[in-house]
Amino acid sequence: MFLEPAFKAQRSGWIEIICGSMFSGKTEELLRRIKRTAYAGLKIEVFKPQTDDRYHETKVVSHDERAVKSTPVSDSRHILNVASDVDVVAIDEAQFFDENLTSVCQQLALKGIRVIVAGLDMDYSGKPFGPMPQLMAVAEYITKVHAICVHCGNLANHSYRKHGERSQVLLGSGDLYEPRCRKCFEMGNILDFKQKKQPKTPPSLPELF
């Protein structure tokens, strides 16, 4: 688990990345870090791209519906205007931002701000997504989280699109995508014709104890 380096008396900023496929828990990990900073009394601003309105317009919401308030922005440079006098900036769904996001995050870090970025590292075709590879190159810390492949149970690092749509950005969730490991991702729709192991519904908390 990622543990934050302590803030020093003379504040210095840094960039940390949470990346992985869909259903890997990226946003949950981002929310965990956001809540820790809030408990510590640090001032935080949360941003997300204007394009991602699947769940709620002004909130970062994970698939398990935990939420915090966020500001939707259409141009990454707007983050510089809004994020003044804060300790922490958190950015979700960073893959949908423009290429300026890398420079924006570097400027924030230079100002002494802790910058936490979560996003898909690869698109549905397995290619690096948006500004994520550049951000990962300049970040101090990278956490790659994994889903579980729905076909074989190995660690999944790909978001496999179940339908033939070819555009890079196609917002959706379990209806459109499924997590797959490298091997099952390469097999493509061959697997769709085989007997598919149905993903199990996780037990509810009372059943665990």
Ligand SMILES: [Zn+2]
């Ligand atoms: Zn697999």
